Amino acid sequence: MALTPSDDSADFRSQAAPVLPDAAALVPARIGAGAGSRWGALAVTADGEVEELSAEKALERLARDTVLVVHPGFTARRIAVGLANKRGFSEPGPKVLDLLELFAFVHPAAPCLPTPGGLARALRLNTTETPEAQALMLHEAAARLLSTLQSRNYPDRSGTARVAWRMAEAGWAWAPGVMSALGDVVTREGKPRVGRGFDVWNDLPEWEDRAPRGAPGQMPVTEDEARERLAELVGTNAEKRSGQSDFAAATARAFGPREAAGAPNIVIAEAGTGIGKTLGYIAPASLWAQRNKGTVWLSTYTKNLQRQLDQELSRLYPDPAEKNEKTVIRKGRENYLCLLNFAETADRAALSGNAVAIGLVSRWAKASRDGDMVGGDFPAWLAQKLGGGGGRSVLTDRRGECVYTACPHFKKCFIEKAIRKARRADIVVANHALVMRQAALEQAGALLMPQAPRNVATNVEAAGNAEDEEPTGREARSRFVFDEGHHIFDAADSAFSAHLSASETAELRRWIRGAEGQRGRRGRGLEDRIGDLTTGDETAEEALSAAINAASALPAPGWASRLNDGAPRGAAEEFLALLRNHVHARAEDSDGPFSLEAEIEPLSKPIEETARALDVALERLAAPLFRIAERLRIRLDAEAEDLDTSMRIRMDAAARGLERRAKLLIPSWRSMLGGLGRPTPEDFVDWFSIDRIGGREADVGMHRHWRDPTIPFAEAVLEPAHGIVIASATLRDRLIDDADADEGWASAEVRTGVTHLAVPARRAFMASPFNYAAQARIFVVRDVSRTDLNQIASAYRELFLAAGGGALGLFTAIHRLRAVHERLMAPLEEAGLSLYSQHVDALDTSTLVDIFRAERHACLLGTDAVRDGVDVPGDSLRMIVFDRVPWPRPDILHKARRERFGGPRYDDMLTRLRLKQAFGRLIRSARDKGVFIMLDSRLPTRLTSAFPPDVTVERVGLAEAVAGTREFLKG
Structure with missing residues (x-):
């Protein structure tokens, strides 16, 4: 891992100073004086010569010349703010020296806000807020960063040089300065071998499986013990907050043994701002986990709070090594860097013109704490440089494409490492979406029936990405804290819903058939992923062929254009085309830029007929998928003595992915189609919609949601648990004439689902201490x-x-x-x-x-x-x-x-x-x-x-x- 920006080492190699760029630093600024001033930029040389540039001239410099900036795109937009015609100028050109890129190369995975002030703080440089001072600071930052690469203490300078060489071959603007700073090792190493440079997977440590932890104990945490643990966490010199201590004591009630199955100990607590509820519930949660050798899942709605929780846990475990062992952040598979996708992208980097961004990702991956690309230590601005789908989608496994042990990087996989850590951690920091998604799929058989759905119907993404870990047993997730509890209703609404849309069905087709020859598109089809698992099994081979053929009924690449042109192809597109016409005909202001929706009734005969045809097509698809899964299960049993561990893992994961689509996802769609023309089940709401982004149609489909999504949440998450805390600063809805606040608690209980349980929840309220x-x-x-x-x-x-x-x-x-x-x-x-x-x-x-x-x-x-x-x-x-x-x-x-x-x-x-x-x-x-x-x-x-x-x-x-x-x- 690279030196941190705060490293003050001055132990540099005895060689010439690195080559500093002969370029002016450019920062947005008001130019002119008084009423005649307008928006433009200052260009300041390293010697302090200042040039005022109009917005037009500054944007021309960005597009044409070599200049020092922080975040070129953001800088250009701020310079152009006063222009009437902002579209008449080119984007910043390839000669621009972005200091964010240099910082991310020298200090990968270190935080740095993408502004001049943020860079100064990250490097501990003094600067004022004046444009001139900021511009001079950029020169100082460049010198500091390049000099850091010369330090004797800088780790793995040879590996750093190999990455720099590959980036230099791609024309990286910083290459001359970086290569001069690493000149001694470049000379010694010579040009890296083909394929070397971005192959970060060779430097990552392997994870190891450990024995199962076993079921946790059931020893309770008393109120006094919770208060004592809280006092330890906040320290003797901290301000005493009685409300925080009372909150810790109240939440301790959730960490006792339950009296009966299906009757968890639940505490719903509103803690006003300033109470300090985070440490308040960490106190009893950590004590219970330590005492019972169990795991407590802390769940949030937003990534901001997830990050804040991670910081607070440093109080509980001040030793980084102990914290790394006993805590883990868990997110869905789609959040993490997939090393196989990265390797494939790196191989094409030179051809795609994206080698600079890939080089920076490789530097980050080696230094990253956990490979989290969304809300972790990945530089958010770098995602835009990767291009396509928000940038990260080309490097993450968003739709269940994982080949598990067939992947050459399986033993170094960030996702698998996080999953295994979570099985043994005391504290898992997760999010509502992941917790509900996993619970929904565990309960799928009980909650979903094809014709009368007790709908845990999840979309393709949920079904695909929840296959990312083996079942760990209900006891592994028996204690939860749901912070931001006021969002439980919305999170459940998202998790327990079904969308039969063009994008979702097209995604299932891609999951089965692959990218189908689309240039530049990543996508391994079912045959590529599991074809070797079916070889020699005639029944499985025939089923795989049948599934691939049946998937042709789903929307093919280019479906959006065909729907728009009225030329659908296949059963799914024909249904969706008529659905689209239905929405346009029924919706108000269908020519506007916003998304459209329409009620289903009254329904035309053609829609009913195409729905039946699509239902038949989906039935033909589900049957072979289920048959493949069945054959894999038979092999797992029949060949139990001979199958090695890696093959068993692959076969089990493949079977689960197939079963979830054949027994959960496709039946939920068929249930929706089968209900068309009949009254919607009382607990559900169905409708048609057209989604638009920026005025352009992005998706079209049918939706099914629970009227009260806390019903499946209570059944899938609350009932099986032993203890749950639901906390927020905004749970109750207080009315002006509501003296005893009962009405406020009633609304809180409805929105969190605790009214669906046999045993009432305990309530706790701590008012904010502020005046x-x-x-x-x-x-x-x-x-x-x-x-x-x-x-x-x-x-x-x-x-x-x-x-x-x-x-x-x-x-x-x-x-x-x-x-x-x-x-x-x-x-x-x-x-x-x-x-x-x-x-x-x-x-x-x-x-x-x-x-x-x-x-x-x-x-x-x-x-x-x-x-x-x-x-x-x-x-x-x-x-x-x-x-x-x-x-x-x-x-x-x-x-x-x-x-x-x-x-x-x-x-x-x-x-x-x-x-x-x-x-x-x-x-x-x-x-x-x-x-x-x-x-x-x-x-x-x-x-x-x-x-x-x-x-x-x-x-x-x-x-x-x-x-x-x-x-x-x-x-």
Whole structure:
């Protein structure tokens, strides 16, 4: 692993200094003075010569010349903010020296925010926020990074040089400087052999299987013991928080032995912001795991909290080696680097022109903690350089293509290593999606019947990726903590649903038939993956051939064009083409840019007929898939004495993947098709839809969702468990006249599924310790038109300026966010306030939030993903502005649930919880001060119970809100 950026070693080899680039550093800046200033850039040489560039000239330099920048694409977009025609300029050219690339090469897997300030902090360089200082810092950063490669302590300089050589052959702009820094080993090693350089798999350690851990004990954790463990975790010098101690004691009740099967010990707990619930539940969970030699699964909804939990566990295990042994982060297979896919991509890197990005991935893979490419230590900006499907899809196994022990890298596989660690870990940090997906598939036989579905119907991705681990026994997952418990309903809705769509059925075809000759497409078909397992078994060979032939009825490559042209091919495309016409005919505003949906009834005869034809085609496909699985099971039994371990693993994994598609996925689709023309089962909601992305049709299909998805969640996850904690800061829906809070608990229990259990859950509530009356203000602005984007943008501008940054703007629609961003960028940047935006900036949401957290005067615009699960303590977040009341979108599914859960009261509950969650982002510590502003004058008084009762909601004009903000936040 490379030196960390904080390494201060000055022990360099006695050779010439590395070649520094003869290039100016380019940073976005306002140029000119006073009212005549406009957006452009500063170009600063290493000697400090400054050149002001107009936006047009700066973009030309980026496209043509050798310049030093941080994140070229992001830099170009910020330079072009004031231009009327942003499309008239080329993307940054190949000569651009991106310091993020150099940092990722020298310090792989080390964190670095993709901004000049982020780079300075990562390298511990001093800089101010002025453009001139930032530009000079870029020169210093380049010198520091290149010099680091010369250090005697820099590990594996020979291997580093081999990667650099391959990248140099591809024309990497940093190659001259890097090769000069590594010149002594390059000279000694000579040109790497063919295939060398990116073959990181040769340097990774192998994992080893260990004996099963066995069932855990059943010794309880008492309330006093939980309090004592918490005191150890927070330390003797920490501030004493009685609410946190009470929370730990309350959650300890979930870690006792259950009295009867199907009656788990469940605690639902609302812990207000500032309680410290994370360490509160880690205390009893870790004590139970230690005492009983068992595993507790900590599940989150967002990756932000998953990362935060990982950091908190360092308090429990300060020794990194012990932490590595006793904790593990578990995600779905689609999150991890697949070494086989990487090897294939690396072999084609020179031909694809992607060798630089592949080289950086190889550097990261060797240094990575666990190979997690989504939310782990993988640089998020690097995904864009990989191209296609968000970049990562070419390197991960997203659709069950794993060949297991047939893979030459199986013993070094990141995924297999994480799975095996999870079987022996004390604490597994997972997410709701993975926990529910695994539970759903374990319960599939009990919950799914083809004609009368107790639907655990999952989509192709769930069925494909849940085959990533062998059954570990119910006892391995008997204790859970669901943090962000207010998202259980939404997570269950996603996990326990079925989508018969063009993309899902086409994905099943690709899983069976492979890429079918598509150039540049990765895809190993069923014959490539398991053909050798069926050789010599005539029945299995015939079934494999039959399955491949039957899959031709599913959508083939190019289906989108054929559906659009009205020229479908095959049973599935014919059904989907008629479905598409049905949606266009029934939906409102079918010519608009947004996704469309339509109720199924009344249904035309042609759709019924094509549905029957597709049902027959799916039946023909399921039968041979099941037959292959059956033959593999027979071999596992008949040849038990002779099969080696690796072959048994492959055969069992293949059989499970086939069974899940033949017995779960395809029957769920057939059930939906068979129900067309008949009333939908009472527990479900069916509809047709056309999904659009950027105005382009991306998918078309039929959907089936539970009206109450907590029913299968309770059956698959809650009932089999022994103990469960469901925690959140926003579980209860408090009403203004709800003195005893019973109504609030009732809604919490409905949304978490505990009402479906025979034994009631225990409740716990710990109020936030903050003085909201002194720390917060709430304004509802009554004189801004909610339909006039110019007025809305003006309001955001004046409020953000009054706060001096540290402001989060929340929107209920992406198109309004983009329109306001367009109007805000120039005036805020002119005032020295950086503006970042989800759905606009070429950065993922987590990175945007990290930048916002690090820059005190930044502003951030976002939607739901920014509203939920974001932790920005301190002065970096001192204002939240909502553009509209966040009512739920009245789509077909929501309308069905509104009927089931109380009509308008259901709308109110969801909206109050969203407001409560948003307000909870504002005050995160006793020292915080913040202003919450709603720009929608139509906020009903009945919804204001979402806010703390000791804060007065003031309905004022915009001018009063601006003045009140400035006065409250001054100093």
